[in-house]
Amino acid sequence: MKAREIINRLKLIEGAHLNIKEISKLAQVSTATVSNVLNNSPKVAQATRERVLRVIRETQYRPSTIAKSLKVKRTNLIGVISEDITVFNTPEIINGIDEYTENHGFHIILNNLRLYQRLGNHYADTAKYRNFIAEAVQILLSRQVDGIIYIGAHSRDISGIIEHLPVPIVYTYCYSAGAEDYAVNYDDEAAAYDAIQYLIDAGHRKIGVISGLYDSLQSQARFKGYQRALLDYKLLFNPAYLKAGDWERESGHALGKELLTLPDPPTAIFAMNDLMAGGVIDAANELGIAVPEGVSLIGFDNRECSKFFAPPLTTMALPLNEMGKQAVQILMNRIVGPQSATDAHDDRLKCTLVERQSVAKRVVSAAMPG
Amino acid sequence: MKAREIINRLKLIEGAHLNIKEISKLAQVSTATVSNVLNNSPKVAQATRERVLRVIRETQYRPSTIAKSLKVKRTNLIGVISEDITVFNTPEIINGIDEYTENHGFHIILNNLRLYQRLGNHYADTAKYRNFIAEAVQILLSRQVDGIIYIGAHSRDISGIIEHLPVPIVYTYCYSAGAEDYAVNYDDEAAAYDAIQYLIDAGHRKIGVISGLYDSLQSQARFKGYQRALLDYKLLFNPAYLKAGDWERESGHALGKELLTLPDPPTAIFAMNDLMAGGVIDAANELGIAVPEGVSLIGFDNRECSKFFAPPLTTMALPLNEMGKQAVQILMNRIVGPQSATDAHDDRLKCTLVERQSVAKRVVSAAMPG
DNA sequence: CTGAAAGCGCTTACAG
DNA sequence: CTGAAAGCGCTTACAG
The missing domain is CATH 3.40.50.2300 (Response regulator)
Structure with a gap:
């Protein structure tokens, strides 16, 4: 078989790539026809198509995307x-x-x-x-x-x-x-809203927040979501419950401590990222407060490490x-x-909430809305 | 200026790319010459080069890598x-x-x-x-x-x-x-050797190991490194100190517990990944054993979460x-x-060891080698 | 030092 | 349905 010969000869040349011209010769058609079967053009006869396809298969021909790109722009x-x-x-x-x-x-x-x-x-x-x-x-x-x-x-x-x-x-x-x-x-705002809503649904009414850098777009948007949730559920905004962090674990630690040692501490804390949530856990451990029994906690980002926290962190997953x-x-x-x-x-x-084990339900008086 | 006119005209065409031919016309040279200046060929006169360069700059001409690739293969x-x-x-x-x-x-x-x-x-x-x-x-x-x-x-x-x-x-x-x-x-073997050596240098003589899946290449190689370090420092291999895990945190937890509740427990544990090291920390916490005071711990991988462990994990960083x-x-x-x-x-x-806070020094009798 | 021309491997009107 | 030919935007002997 003639094709075989040529193929074998070509195979000897180290790394030789066949081109469309060689395929067209082997299949005894024009390069235009080869191109047409390559691009599934309907205007090539079935018999011709099959002949070309066979040669392509046998030679393991791989058309050059580069050349095509140059032509079709x-x-x-x-x-x-x-x-x-x-x-x-x-x-x-x-x-x-x-x-x-x-x-x-x-x-x-x-x-x-x-x-x-x-x-x-x-x-x-x-x-x-x-x-x-x-x-x-x-x-x-x-x-x-x-x-x-x-x-x-x-x-x-x-x-x-x-x-x-x-x-x-x-x-x-x-x-x-x-x-x-x-x-x-x-959607930062909606995500924060959802997180707070989740906490409210779990019976929490005193919800602390540790934000990221105060002037960041995210902190602002998430704070808005927090406020909106409070409003919708007719909860009062307590400024003492809002702490501005810097996204780092240590600030979660320090600010978590401040929140937890308040005379009337929050029963739940929303940390605007998982790292700071980790800091809050550190603070709770130091103070002998159990999470979630003593204080519920919700993070943000669903960082890989958040599932290894003790307890595994409930957090907002980014899409x-x-x-x-x-x-x-x-x-x-x-x-x-x-x-x-x-x-x-x-x-x-x-964003979607991933529920793990850092939020506990609280019994709440039936008079509360929501 | 003629060039300007043409450029301006071209700019009007949405997304128009200039090509080498147009540049050559503007610079009043051949395309070969443009190509030569593009490729820093020494065989173009300084004056010509500058003229071409100026046109290129003014037109913000960007040669097509695609076309070049096709030609130079x-x-x-x-x-x-x-x-x-x-x-x-x-x-x-x-x-x-x-x-x-x-x-x-x-x-x-x-x-x-x-x-x-x-x-x-x-x-x-x-x-x-x-x-x-x-x-x-x-x-x-x-x-x-x-x-x-x-x-x-x-x-x-x-x-x-x-x-x-x-x-x-x-x-x-x-x-x-x-x-x-x-x-x-x-180098898994060398890394394990170094980890064990580090523990030995810190005064540990009773060193437990939690391996990954026993039949994996890594577990085998690291186990070899462990053995070799023991040998070099003339320490006895105690089979009771070797536990085969499965790379998951839970196995570190379970096997860590087994190790720590041995009649004569190891003073240090080498976990073959950070996840299992995390499990060992869980086990130690449950048993009321402090890390590193009660037991030293070294991990592997330097996963991001390892620095958030309590205490921050000493571990081998992958290159x-x-x-x-x-x-x-x-x-x-x-x-x-x-x-x-x-x-x-x-x-x-x-690999390089990253020292954090999960390994404590132990005083060791002067008679010991190393 | 510079340019005319061929060619890289494709596609695409166009003619037949 | 098929093929001859031009052309995409470059580079590279080669001639001058």
Whole structure:
């Protein structure tokens, strides 16, 4: 068989890739026909198609995506810029992106900014920052990506850092307020509301809060959710129950202690992240107060470690996977049709409570609403 | 100015990319010359170079990597296949890869197998497994990657799963015993040796061990390191001090209890991962034994949660970042010169102990060696 | 030092 | 239904 011969000869050449021309010769058709069967064009006769397919199979021919991309001006490649892939949120978001792209013939080219590693705690050093991002964007563009997803290391506004782009971009785990920008995040306010509601449903009326850095977007939004829940359930806001932390475990420890040693201490505490919730557990242990019997506790983030706390922490899980999926979905809509108007510019996905063992039910007088 | 006019006209076209031909016209040279300045060829006159450079700057021209790749048959793209990016080891390894590639003009195209998500606890289901991997490899090859890095989700032998490839591949966080294969991992035996040595140096003579699954490569290698340290320090191996766990926290709890309730209990325990070390802490708490005063404890992996244990856990840190760097370095050596013979086929990097607060010093009689 | 031309491996009107 | 040919945006001998 002639084909076999040629194949065998080609196999001898180290790492030889066949091209469409060689396939067309082996199948005795034109390259156009090979291309047509490759792309499932209906206009090729069944017999011809089968002949070509057989040659492709036998030669294990793999068409060059590169060459195709050059011609069709579409790479089916999306650039993912992550501020820092070692931050807990990022891998899951990438996982979500990847799941979607894989099912749609797209692939990811990753550009990891390594912000924490390079900037340490000066990750807010905007000048360097801008440069890193601009570079990453240029690199991705020269690779002809069809679109870009930008994954923040923590929620904040990065409006105006990335200038007008020839391809669509969507932000996730960060905000951008430009009129044309799309961002997908989770709904901090609703999540806080749900957490408080859960505590109220469990019979708690005196609910302390340890916030993150007071001026952060998240702290503000979550505080709003807290207030709204109080309002809806006709509970009084007691300012003594509100403590502003800094996201670190130690602040949960210190502020937890303050809360728990109040003359009329809260029966439940909402810590705005799991780390600070861990600090509250430390404080409770020191004071000989059992969690959840003495004080109930609810965290935020569903960090891996939270399930190893003693007791395992009830906490709000972030919809990380979904954020990735949603981001890439919006991006792909914009790639195919730039004006698919149905997508939200500022999408906020729901968090879900994961119930573990840090919240206890309290009996409450029947007169209470809710 | 003529250039300006043309540029402005071009800017009007939505998302228009300039190409080398247009640049050559604007600079009044041939495309060959533009290409030469782009590639820093020395054979272009200074004046010409500057003229071209200026046009490039003014137009913000970005050469197409795609087109270049097609011509030079090199994409400077390396394919990264991760078994599961949400597993704790993977992001750091990718971080290391990325750091190296970025400095060498290479980029990463990521293919995440999502094994845990798709196979659940059946991640050893080799049939499906093989398929996923084979697919990923084909996809990466059709994208013309110059090489592949395969990141395992846990150390194990995956020899023979990936067949002969037209591009080099290096494995990390898993083994492949093929004669032509390269793998980079960490040195389990040395790490265990170092951990035990550390305990011995701190004055411990009765050292318990909780291994992972007994038949895993890691457990075996680490057990060897344990034995060797005992031997070197002339300590007797007491079989009662060896317990085989299953990597889960609960087994650390149960086996820790067994160890601590022995008639002559160990004064220190080496748990082969942080999760089981956490279980030992649980056991100690239940028995009213303080860590490290009552029993010293050392873990393995330096998982993020280990620093939140009470007390913060002393543990072996995995050289994840370095593994990524080393893997890509070997890969790049093989890409440029397939026969760079100096690289180890089975590279094992050193772990480093991170000292926290779970190990206490013990006074030991002067007669003891070491 | 510079340019004309061929070619990388595909796709896509277009003609037949 | 099939094929010849042009072209995507680069690079690279080669000639001058």
